[in-house]
Amino acid sequence: MEVKKSKWDDDDDLVEPVKRPRKEKKKAIVKETPPPRILPTKSAAPPVHLTPDVRSTPPPNVPTPPPPQPRRLVAQSPFLQGCRHVDNYEKLNRIEEGSYGIVFRARDRETGDIVALKKLKLEKEKNGFPVTSLREISTLMMCKHPHVVNVREIVVGDKLDQIFIVMDFVEHDLKSLMEEMQSPFLSSEIKTLMLQLLSAIALMHDHWIVHRDLKTSNLLMNNRGEIKVADFGLARQYGSPLGNMTQLVVTLWYRAPELLLGQKEYSTAVDMWSIGCIFGELVNKEPLLPGKSEIEQLDKIFKLLGMPDEQTWPGFFKLPHAKNINFAQQPRGNLRARFPYLTENGFDLLSRLLAYDPEKRITAEEALRHPYFSESPPPKDPALFPTWPSKGAGEKRKVYASPSAPQAQHAALDDDLAGSIFAPSTESTGFRLKLGANALK
Amino acid sequence: MPSALSLLNPRPTLEQLECSPSRRDGISSDLEEDMRGIGCRLIQDAGILCKIPQATIATAQVLFQRFFYVASLRRFAVLDMASASLFLAAKLGECATRISSLTLAFDHVAKRLRGQPTDVFEAFSQEAYDYKTKLIVGEMQLLKRLGFHTTVQLPYGLMINYLRILGLEEREDVANKCWALLNDGLATPIYILFTPQALACAAIDLSCRLFAIRLPDSPPESAWYELFDTNREEMDIIIGWFARLYLRRGNIALGDLVARPENFAQENGDSVASNTLLGTPSTHWANIPIRLEELEALFKRQ
Numbered sequence: 182m183e184v185k186k187s188k189w190d191d192d193d194d195l196v197e198p199v200k201r202p203r204k205e206k207k208k209a210i211v212k213e214t215p216p217p218r219i220l221p222t223k224s225a226a227p228p229v230h231l232t233p234d235v236r237s238t239p240p241p242n243v244p245t246p247p248p249p250q251p252r253r254l255v256a257q258s259p260f261l262q263g264c265r266h267v268d269n270y271e272k273l274n275r276i277e278e279g280s281y282g283i284v285f286r287a288r289d290r291e292t293g294d295i296v297a298l299k300k301l302k303l304e305k306e307k308n309g310f311p312v313t314s315l316r317e318i319s320t321l322m323m324c325k326h327p328h329v330v331n332v333r334e335i336v337v338g339d340k341l342d343q344i345f346i347v348m349d350f351v352e353h354d355l356k357s358l359m360e361e362m363q364s365p366f367l368s369s370e371i372k373t374l375m376l377q378l379l380s381a382i383a384l385m386h387d388h389w390i391v392h393r394d395l396k397t398s399n400l401l402m403n404n405r406g407e408i409k410v411a412d413f414g415l416a417r418q419y420g421s422p423l424g425n426m427t428q429l430v431v432t433l434w435y436r437a438p439e440l441l442l443g444q445k446e447y448s449t450a451v452d453m454w455s456i457g458c459i460f461g462e463l464v465n466k467e468p469l470l471p472g473k474s475e476i477e478q479l480d481k482i483f484k485l486l487g488m489p490d491e492q493t494w495p496g497f498f499k500l501p502h503a504k505n506i507n508f509a510q511q512p513r514g515n516l517r518a519r520f521p522y523l524t525e526n527g528f529d530l531l532s533r534l535l536a537y538d539p540e541k542r543i544t545a546e547e548a549l550r551h552p553y554f555s556e557s558p559p560p561k562d563p564a565l566f567p568t569w570p571s572k573g574a575g576e577k578r579k580v581y582a583s584p585s586a587p588q589a590q591h592a593a594l595d596d597d598l599a600g601s602i603f604a605p606s607t608e609s610t611g612f613r614l615k616l617g618a619n620a621l622k
Numbered sequence: 623m624p625s626a627l628s629l630l631n632p633r634p635t636l637e638q639l640e641c642s643p644s645r646r647d648g649i650s651s652d653l654e655e656d657m658r659g660i661g662c663r664l665i666q667d668a669g670i671l672c673k674i675p676q677a678t679i680a681t682a683q684v685l686f687q688r689f690f691y692v693a694s695l696r697r698f699a700v701l702d703m704a705s706a707s708l709f710l711a712a713k714l715g716e717c718a719t720r721i722s723s724l725t726l727a728f729d730h731v732a733k734r735l736r737g738q739p740t741d742v743f744e745a746f747s748q749e750a751y752d753y754k755t756k757l758i759v760g761e762m763q764l765l766k767r768l769g770f771h772t773t774v775q776l777p778y779g780l781m782i783n784y785l786r787i788l789g790l791e792e793r794e795d796v797a798n799k800c801w802a803l804l805n806d807g808l809a810t811p812i813y814i815l816f817t818p819q820a821l822a823c824a825a826i827d828l829s830c831r832l833f834a835i836r837l838p839d840s841p842p843e844s845a846w847y848e849l850f851d852t853n854r855e856e857m858d859i860i861i862g863w864f865a866r867l868y869l870r871r872g873n874i875a876l877g878d879l880v881a882r883p884e885n886f887a888q889e890n891g892d893s894v895a896s897n898t899l900l901g902t903p904s905t906h907w908a909n910i911p912i913r914l915e916e917l918e919a920l921f922k923r924q
Contacts, residue, residue, distance in 0.1 A: 258631060258632060259630070259632040259769070260633065260635055261635070261638060261688055261691050261692055263692055263766055263768070263769055264765075264766050264769050264770065308718075309721070309762070310710075310713075310761055312718055315710075315772075319770075322773070323773065334769065335769060335770040337766050342762075418716065420716070424716060
C-alpha cells in the first residue's frame, strides 16, 4: 500500500545494496524505544543532502507503518554485529609471510569467493591489542575506494588472539609483477596506474590519513588493470596541529628526505615523495633510489637531485641531521639523464613529486590535474590491460623451450612498445575500445 | 560516489533494540538503564582524571553503549567494559593511556561514586594484576563483538558549525549548553539511534529554547534544521530522551527547566547533569551493580 509517496522514493540509486546478504538482519529500520511519542510532522525535505547516508527513502516494500513508527533507512552503515569465525573460509595456500603476520589465500565457503586472509601477529602484546594493528584495521575500513584493497570483514579464531583481516584477493603485487615483465609498462599504462594511485591517496589525504609505507610491493594489481593500495600497517590518522609521530616510517628506498633528516613534524608530503619514487620505478622498471643505509639513501637522493640549498628547501640546514652530513657538493642532479624518454610534462610531474621542500611538493589533488595525464598518449582503459599468471594463486608462467621469433627483436629497434608482452594493437590502430566501466571516474 | 569514506556509525537491528541481550538474561530495562548510566559516568569521570580529551571520552561511552546491544550485562561487568572502552578509545584517538593509570582512575572513581573509602591498591598486587587482565580481555571482547567497527562519528564539531551558520557563534553560553547536553546525552541511547546531525540539531534546539532564542523555523517547510538533514520528529525524540534522563536522575522535569532556565544554571562549565542535577552521587549510584558478583547478589536478593 503506497501512502504519501515522497519525492525521495525514486532516487533508489542513493541506496547502495548491502553487498553481502546477511539473511535475518536485513531490516534496516531503527525503532526508538520509550520516550514521549510525538506525532511526526510531515516533512517535505528540501533536496539538500549534506550526506548521502541518512534518511533517504522510506523503503518501498515496508508495509504502511502506524503513525509514530519512524522509518529510517540508513544506507551503507554497518550493523552492530560481532566477528564471524574463520571457519567460514577454507584455507587454500599461503601467499606470503612477513613481520606483520601471514597471508593466506582462502575461499568463502558460502559464496565461493576467493579472498586473502591476513593473520595478525599478536604474541607478546603487553598493552592489549596493538595500536598499529588497530590503526591498520580502522584506516582500511574507512578507506572505501576502488583503488584501495577492499576489506570484507574481520574474522576470529577460537582463541582471542587469532584475528584475521579478510580482503579481496588480488592477483599480483606491482613489484614482483615488474620483476617478471620483460619490458617496462607503456606510458599509457603508467598514466592509468598513476591516476589510480593518486586518486586513492587523494582520498586518504583528504580524510587526514597518511599511508607512510607506499612502495611497489604494497601496490596490488589485479588482472583487470586495477591497482589497489594495500598494507596499511603504518597508516594513521593525523590531526591539526600535527602530533608526535615517529620518523621511523616508510621503507628506506621510498623514504622522503625530511624523514631521513629527522624533521619532527611531517605529513602527507611523505606519501607524495614515495609516489615520486614509484613513478620513476614504473618508468624505468627498476627502483629509483635503492639505498642500503640511511646515509647512502641521502647520498643517492643528493646525486639524483643535487644538493638542496636555502632556495630549494628553506630551513634545510636547520634540520636535526643536516649538520652531520658533509657530502661533496653536487649542485646539479642527473634526474633528466635518468629519464631520457619521459616527456617534458612527465618530467615536470616527477620533479614536483620529488621536490625537496615538503611545502612545495605537489599534492595528490594537484597531481591528478597535471597536464601529463591529458597529453598524448591518453591513459589506457584498465579493461585493455594484459593479464599475467598470478603468483599468489600458485599459477606459473608458461616456459617456452624454443627461442622467441626474430620479429620481436627487430621490431624493438624502432619502437620500444612493439614486441613487449602486451602487444598494444588497440593503441596503434587509432581508436579505443570502451570496455567495462571506467574505473577512474 | 563510491569512493567516499565509510565513516557511518554502525546501527543496531530492530531485534537488538527491542530485546537487548541483557533483557534476555533477565535484567530489567530499568536496571539496564541504570547500569549503562553508571558505566558512562565512570568513563566520564575517569577520563577527566586521566586528562583524556572529551571527544575520546565520548567515543569510549558510545563504544560502551554499543557493546551492550550485542552482549549481556550479566556476562560482562560494567566496570571492566567501561575501562576497556576508554582504553580502546584512547588508542583510537591517538592519545594512548597507560593501563595502570586507567585502572587506578577507574578504581578510584568507582569507589568515590559509591561512597566507599578511596584507598589505592598496590601497584604490583594481585588486585592490580586482575584489573589489568580484565581490561585487556575486555578490549578484545569489545573489538570482537563489535566486528572491529570502531567508527564513532560525534556531533560536537557539527554542532559548532551549525551554530556558526545560524549566526550564534558569539553566544558562548549557548555553545556551552549544547556541549553539556551532548555530554549528558552520552548516557542515553541517542548516540546509537540517531545521526550526529540530528543530535547536534536537537542540542541546539533545546539550548535555544532555554535561552529563549528564536530560530528561523517558519514557514515549516524551510525550518533551519532541514538544512542540516534533520526533522522535527527526530529532534523531539532526542529531547524526550534528555527529559527522561534528567527526570530519572535528578527528578527535575524538563518543563520546569524551560520555564525557569536559572535552575539549569551551569556550574564549573562542565556537564549539566553531573554537577547540578544529580544530588549527592553516593545515594543515587551506590546500589547499582558494576561487578558481576554484585549483579548476581542482587538477583539472589530478589
